[in-house]
Structures are given as C-alpha cells and as structure tokens.
Amino acid sequence: MPTDQAEAIVLRTSNIGDQDKIVVFFCREKGILRGVAKGARKFGNRFGSSLEPLSVVRVFYYEKERRDLVTISGCDLIESFFEIQTEPATAFLLSYFAELIEEFAPTRAREEVLYRLLLSVLRGLKEGGEREFAAAYFEAWFLQANGLLPDLAVCRKCGQPLAPGWLGPKRDGAYCPDCAPLKKDEVPAAIREFLRWVRKNPPPGACAPPFASGEIAAARRALQALIVYHMEREPRSLHCLKTK
Numbered sequence: 210m211p212t213d214q215a216e217a218i219v220l221r222t223s224n225i226g227d228q229d230k231i232v233v234f235f236c237r238e239k240g241i242l243r244g245v246a247k248g249a250r251k252f253g254n255r256f257g258s259s260l261e262p263l264s265v266v267r268v269f270y271y272e273k274e275r276r277d278l279v280t281i282s283g284c285d286l287i288e289s290f291f292e293i294q295t296e297p298a299t300a301f302l303l304s305y306f307a308e309l310i311e312e313f314a315p316t317r318a319r320e321e322v323l324y325r326l327l328l329s330v331l332r333g334l335k336e337g338g339e340r341e342f343a344a345a346y347f348e349a350w351f352l353q354a355n356g357l358l359p360d361l362a363v364c365r366k367c368g369q370p371l372a373p374g375w376l377g378p379k380r381d382g383a384y385c386p387d388c389a390p391l392k393k394d395e396v397p398a399a400i401r402e403f404l405r406w407v408r409k410n411p412p413p414g415a416c417a418p419p420f421a422s423g424e425i426a427a428a429r430r431a432l433q434a435l436i437v438y439h440m441e442r443e444p445r446s447l448h449c450l451k452t453k
C-alpha cells in the first residue's frame with residue numbers, strides 16, 4: 210500500500226481499544242489529519258515519545274478508501290516540547306492552542322500561517338517566553354489568520370480613534386462610547402499598540418514583554434470574546450484555564 214508522509218504537530222491523542230491510540234495531527238501543508246497508531250500503548254512500542262502532544266514529527270501513513278482515519282505506520286520525532294509541559298499552566302495553555310487549531314483548521318484557512326504561528330509560539334515558550342504574552346500573541350495572530358480580527362483601532366460607526374471602545378454585538382468591529390450599541394466587552398486603548406507590535410515582531414522569547422501585565426490581560430479578554438463568538442462556545446481548555 211502506498212505510504213504518504215507529512216511534517217506535523219501532534220495536537221492530541223486519545224485511547225482506542227486496548228493498545229491503540231487515535232492521534233490528531235496538524236500538518237504543515239495538509240491541515241488536520243486523524244489517524245490510528247496501532248499498538249501505540251504497548252510497552253516499548255515503535256512510536257516511542259513521538260506521539261506526545263505538541264511534538265513536531267514526520268508522520269508516515271496510508272489511507273484506506275472511505276475511511277476518515279488514516280493508518281499511521283511510523284512517526285519520527287523532529288522537535289519535542291514535552292519539557293515545558295511539566296508546568297501545568299503551560300500544559301493547559303498548549304491544549305487550548307491545540308483545541309483552537311483543531312476547531313478552526315478544517316476550513317483550510319491558510320493553514321501554513323497557523324502552522325508557523327503555533328511552532329514559533331512553542332519555540333518562544335521553550336526559550337522562556339512569558340506565558341500570558343505568548344497566549345495573547347497567539348490569540349491575535351490566530352484571529353488574524355482566520356480573517357476574524359476586525360479593525361479595533363477606530364469606531365465602526367463614526368471612525369474616531371477608540372480609547373477605549375466596545376466590541377459590537379456581531380463582533381465585526383468596535384464602537385466608541387457614543388456609538389456603542391452595547392457596553393459589555395471592552396476594547397482597551399492599549400490593544401492598538403499591542404496589535405501593531407504583534408504584526409511586526411516574532412513571538413517573544415526570554416525578553417520581558419513590552420506591555421504591562423494589566424494591558425496584556427485586557428487585550429486577552431477582548432481577543433477571547435472574539436474567539437468565543439466565532440467558536441459559538443467557550444473553548445473547553447479555556448474553561449479549565451479559568452477555573453484553575
């Protein structure tokens with residue numbers, strides 16, 4: 210049977226049967242790929258640690274006709290992010306990134322941008338990057354790459370600069386205090402500078418974030434309001450993060 214291969218990031222795994230795993234991969238060029246790794250839970254199996262969440266791998270697989278799941282014949286580890294996940298808060302954050310990618314990537318919306326985003330944020334965290342800032346960075350680019358980030362700099366109705374503003378009920382823009390139909394989700398004034406920085410810079414490594422923690426938290430609240438609206442529910446992993 211012909212074997213295919215792809216560079217991919219492992220998003221998550223779940224158990225099936227006594228010895229097997231279902232693995233969800235995010236491929237650099239092919240988007241989401243779901244497969245069965247037979248015998249992956251046997252001691253000393255051939256997959257080793259290559260199926261740990263967020264591992265970067267080269268996966269070898271073959272497809273059977275009319276099956277949603279491919280069969281994984283092998284998996285070589287390229288880069289591991291296992292160590293940063295020993296910190297529970299980082300592990301939860303990474304499962305949140307994985308959930309967002311799995312939820313939105315089936316639309317095949319510029320997957321390579323998302324792939325490079327996830328990989329670069331992972332590397333930034335590994336270098337010692339600050340967690341909240343890395344999270345805000347990911348959320349902003351994630352929305353942008355999916356075409357879901359509206360202009361948050363000026364009022365959608367009157368065009369005046371927002372300082373601060375409020376998200377519109379359809380999440381297609383923000384409004385100044387005079388025009389806002391609803392004052393529920395605030396768009397902080399600092400988000401304009403934040404988004405400008407994010408668009409110009411790679412994910413931060415070990416250097417200190419260029420924004421105060423309160424500004425980052427306020428930006429994240431606005432970005433998450435957009436994500437929850439488009440996902441039509443709160444991400445499960447975000448709920449875990451909040452209740453921690």
Ligand SMILES: [Zn+2]
Pocket residue numbers: 364365366367368369384385386387388389
């Ligand atoms: Zn206005």
